[in-house]
Amino acid sequence: MDALHQRKDALSWGRAHHFTHHIAQPAFADELPTILKERGARPVLARGLGRSYGDSGLNADNVLIDMRALDHVRGFNPDTGVLDAEAGVTLKDILELCAQYEGRWFLPVTPGTKFVTLGGAIANDVHGKNHHGAGCFGNHVLSLRLMRSDGTVLTCSPDENTALFRATVGGMGLTGLILSARIALKSVPGLWVENEDIRYDTLDEFYALTNDSLEGWEYTVAWIDCLARGQATGRGIFSRSRHIASSRPAPPIRDPRIALPVNLPNIALNKITMAAFNALYIRRARRKPTRKAVPFDGAFYPLDAIGQFNRLYGRRGFYQYQCVIPTRVERDATRALLSEISQAGVGSFLAVLKTFGDKLSPGLMSFPMPGTTLALDFANAGASTLALLSRLDAITRAAGGRIYAAKDGRVSAADFQAGYPQWTDFARLIDPGFSSSFWRRVGAGAAA
Amino acid sequence: MNMVIFGATSAIAQAVARLYAKKGARFFLVARNDERLAIVAADLRARGAAQVETANADLADLSLHANLVARAQSALGALDRVLVAHGTLTNQRAAETGADVMAQEIGVNFLSAASLLTHVANVMELQRAGSIAVIGSVAGDRGRQSNYVYGSAKAGLGVFVQGLRHRMSRHGVNVTLVKPGFVDTPMTAGLAKAGPLWATPAKVAADIKAAMEGGAAILYTPWFWRWIMLIIRSVPDAVFRRTRL
Ligand SMILES: Cc1cc2nc3c(=O)[nH]c(=O)nc-3n(C[C@H](O)[C@H](O)[C@H](O)COP(=O)(O)OP(=O)(O)OC[C@H]3O[C@@H](n4cnc5c(N)ncnc54)[C@H](O)[C@@H]3O)c2cc1C
Ligand SMILES: NC(=O)c1ccc[n+]([C@@H]2O[C@H](COP(=O)([O-])OP(=O)(O)OC[C@H]3O[C@@H](n4cnc5c(N)ncnc54)[C@H](OP(=O)(O)O)[C@@H]3O)[C@@H](O)[C@H]2O)c1
Numbered sequence: 064m065d066a067l068h069q070r071k072d073a074l075s076w077g078r079a080h081h082f083t084h085h086i087a088q089p090a091f092a093d094e095l096p097t098i099l100k101e102r103g104a105r106p107v108l109a110r111g112l113g114r115s116y117g118d119s120g121l122n123a124d125n126v127l128i129d130m131r132a133l134d135h136v137r138g139f140n141p142d143t144g145v146l147d148a149e150a151g152v153t154l155k156d157i158l159e160l161c162a163q164y165e166g167r168w169f170l171p172v173t174p175g176t177k178f179v180t181l182g183g184a185i186a187n188d189v190h191g192k193n194h195h196g197a198g199c200f201g202n203h204v205l206s207l208r209l210m211r212s213d214g215t216v217l218t219c220s221p222d223e224n225t226a227l228f229r230a231t232v233g234g235m236g237l238t239g240l241i242l243s244a245r246i247a248l249k250s251v252p253g254l255w256v257e258n259e260d261i262r263y264d265t266l267d268e269f270y271a272l273t274n275d276s277l278e279g280w281e282y283t284v285a286w287i288d289c290l291a292r293g294q295a296t297g298r299g300i301f302s303r304s305r306h307i308a309s310s311r312p313a314p315p316i317r318d319p320r321i322a323l324p325v326n327l328p329n330i331a332l333n334k335i336t337m338a339a340f341n342a343l344y345i346r347r348a349r350r351k352p353t354r355k356a357v358p359f360d361g362a363f364y365p366l367d368a369i370g371q372f373n374r375l376y377g378r379r380g381f382y383q384y385q386c387v388i389p390t391r392v393e394r395d396a397t398r399a400l401l402s403e404i405s406q407a408g409v410g411s412f413l414a415v416l417k418t419f420g421d422k423l424s425p426g427l428m429s430f431p432m433p434g435t436t437l438a439l440d441f442a443n444a445g446a447s448t449l450a451l452l453s454r455l456d457a458i459t460r461a462a463g464g465r466i467y468a469a470k471d472g473r474v475s476a477a478d479f480q481a482g483y484p485q486w487t488d489f490a491r492l493i494d495p496g497f498s499s500s501f502w503r504r505v506g507a508g509a510a511a
Numbered sequence: 512m513n514m515v516i517f518g519a520t521s522a523i524a525q526a527v528a529r530l531y532a533k534k535g536a537r538f539f540l541v542a543r544n545d546e547r548l549a550i551v552a553a554d555l556r557a558r559g560a561a562q563v564e565t566a567n568a569d570l571a572d573l574s575l576h577a578n579l580v581a582r583a584q585s586a587l588g589a590l591d592r593v594l595v596a597h598g599t600l601t602n603q604r605a606a607e608t609g610a611d612v613m614a615q616e617i618g619v620n621f622l623s624a625a626s627l628l629t630h631v632a633n634v635m636e637l638q639r640a641g642s643i644a645v646i647g648s649v650a651g652d653r654g655r656q657s658n659y660v661y662g663s664a665k666a667g668l669g670v671f672v673q674g675l676r677h678r679m680s681r682h683g684v685n686v687t688l689v690k691p692g693f694v695d696t697p698m699t700a701g702l703a704k705a706g707p708l709w710a711t712p713a714k715v716a717a718d719i720k721a722a723m724e725g726g727a728a729i730l731y732t733p734w735f736w737r738w739i740m741l742i743i744r745s746v747p748d749a750v751f752r753r754t755r756l
Contacts, residue, residue, distance in 0.1 A: 065701075066700075068700055068701045068702075070702075070703050070704075071703060072703040072704050072705040074705075086700065087700065088696075088697045088700035089697060090520070090522060090547075090696075090697035091520070091544075091546075091547050091550065093544075093546060093547070129700075132522055132696070132697050135550050135551065135553065135554035136553070136554045136557035136558060137550075137553055137554075137557070138553065138557055139557045159533070159558075160557070160558065163533060163558070163559050325707070
């Protein structure tokens with residue numbers, strides 16, 4: 064009768080969208096059928112830890128089901144590494160479980176934060192720094208249980224309810240509620256990683272370092288200075304790592320050491336502070352690779368050290384732009400994107416550049432494709448920010464690339480659909496009782 | 512380490528249990544829903560618990576309490592840690608319209624906890640070791656128009672626990688009163704959760720474990736609630752009456 068509560072506090076990570084929602088926060092999955100009845104005609108969307116940046120995890124004026132308390136491990140087999148867990152279990156929980164079992168197992172794929180739920184990881188089919196070897200999160204999902212809006216529960220896997228499985232992996236929460244999933248953890252020699260940071264000066268060097276590293280290094284990524292221009296476009300720090308055996312004790316898994324309790328004033332982050340930060344950060348790294356054994360936490364989740372760092376961007380929030388450019392044109396289009404950004408001079412601290420491999424995900428709407436992906440934040444300055452992002456969209460679209468729904472809060476329906484021509488197949492598999500602000504903007508019903 | 516939890520399906524209690532499960536604890540869990548108990552038991556086993564036994568009981572029914580404590584004892588042997596966590600966030604309006612709802616709410620939030628603690632204390636007194644934590648609330652620190660029925664139950668529980676601590680201290684048993692502030696759990700689904708005052712169950716659980724192990728008398732969690740409540744308690748009545756708190 065009163066499972067839904069009208070609240071205005073559900074924001075996405077970018078904090079640029081402010082909507083009213085009807086929120087349910089079930090304690091156990093047995094409450095879901097009642098919530099789905101109580102929604103009436105209002106469409107529903109699941110919410111995890113709210114780490115998506117734009118509006119794909121929001122559902123303005125409609126229902127959000129907060130899945131965080133449905134976070135029970137259903138079973139773990141330490142011999143096979145198969146984990147069966149409810150969708151609200153976080154990647155941090157899974158890492159703690161890995162540590163508990165002597166560090167023999169690890170997440171097969173992890174995004175740049177461990178504060179993400181299993182459901183969110185599947186719904187956006189997240190990728191990590193090991194895409195070139197491991198593919199997406201969805202490549203490691205053995206099966207999942209999906210509750211549709213009529214309350215029925217279907218088991219979906221690569222061989223059962225296959226179409227729905229493929230639509231749910233990367234399906235942005237639109238096919239139903241993921242109740243639980245079975246995933247295959249990967250066997251590792253230990254929880255310490257060997258890491259090398261290499262400073263480099265040009266985009267061509269980035270590609271050379273990438274090619275040299277694909278064989279021997281599981282994880283690669285580059286942090287680039289997006290204010291650099293001309294010859295220096297794309298300069299940055301190339302970072303690569305791999306799991307190693309270590310006799311040292313299991314490293315700690317940390318919560319944020321400090322947190323930003325309130326929004327910072329808008330002036331905290333301007334061109335001057337950014338340029339200074341970028342220059343300092345890049346100079347920290349040596350040109351000659353430095354090889355170190357480090358705990359995985361600091362290597363994979365540097366941003367997790369600061370709680371709510373998203374408040375850095377002030378009251379108006381920010382947008383993250385992430386696109387992928389297919390291999391064929393990756394150098395030219397990446398250079399074009401970077402020079403557009405450096406000319407505008409408004410890119411954030413650091414941008415992330417990485418190449419995707421050719422391993423296909425089962426996800427119908429998965430973001431990655433073989434090529435180069437670029438991700439960076441832009442403080443929300445209103446119309447000028449949106450105009451710049453549209454110029455980036457034009458470059459991405461002309462190159463045959465696409466943007467990442469997990470990060471988006473403003474792409475046009477036409478640009479989205481051009482990047483995902485399979486969207487019409489996907490639209491047929493959506494649960495009619497589910498929707499999101501993002502989908503109402505870019506999907507069926509939106510003007511193409 | 513053996514642990515008994517009353518209200519084991521509570522979000523806060525589960526978060527505490529996980530911290531002990533990681534260390535290989537053995538559990539006796541009491542809650543009123545078998546399906547939920549099975550889910551929690553499987554979770555704790557996967558997270559490292561050496562043994563998990565469960566019992567189903569509506570804790571508002573005081574006549575079941577003696578038997579529950581006896582069963583906990585026979586399942587575990589010594590009771591090293593006991594957590595009393597069950598509670599209901601009272602609908603204040605409903606508790607004003609008739610005394611039935613009021614009495615029921617005080618029953619579950621105060622009487623049932625006091626009854627369980629009476630049985631538990633008699634076991635632990637003989638054991639001469641162990642630690643008990645009881646979840647009260649900052650709402651028990653000052654009566655407010657918006658939640659004084661819930662608040663009075665938690666306040667009564669607070670004095671009961673204080674006295675029990677006094678009694679048990681001679682027997683080597685610690686008793687801690689836990690006063691959480693705003694915790695982001697299903698219990699508080701109706702409230703907007705933005706802002707620095709909200710804590711996660713995991714954060715509160717870490718504080719509870721530390722207090723149970725360290726022997727604190729009263730734990731405000733997170734810590735800043737001690738100071739917030741100090742201020743709220745010192746607001747003069749003439750001013751307080753004009754607020755909507
Ligand atoms: C610092 C940082 C770094 C990041 N790095 C990466 C990265 O390297 N790679 C990458 O791919 N992503 C990255 N992300 C994005 C993040 O991994 C995704 O947005 C992820 O989906 C967030 O999960 P969540 O639990 O917070 O879910 P939310 O953001 O709350 O929701 C995400 C989507 O999942 C759906 N969903 C959630 N739970 C369920 C469920 N139980 N059933 C059905 N649908 C559900 C929601 O409806 C929504 O569409 C990063 C984000 C941050 C903040
Ligand atoms: N959340 C907060 O902000 C907050 C603040 C201060 C104090 N507290 C206190 O913290 C404790 C735990 O609360 P929580 O936040 O973890 O909320 P919760 O998840 O709603 O937990 C409350 C638990 O009490 C159980 N319960 C209620 N009546 C019962 C009965 N008659 N018999 C058996 N079990 C019963 C419920 O069981 P079912 O699962 O079967 O419903 C539920 O598991 C409570 O004492 C609460 O008053 C909470």
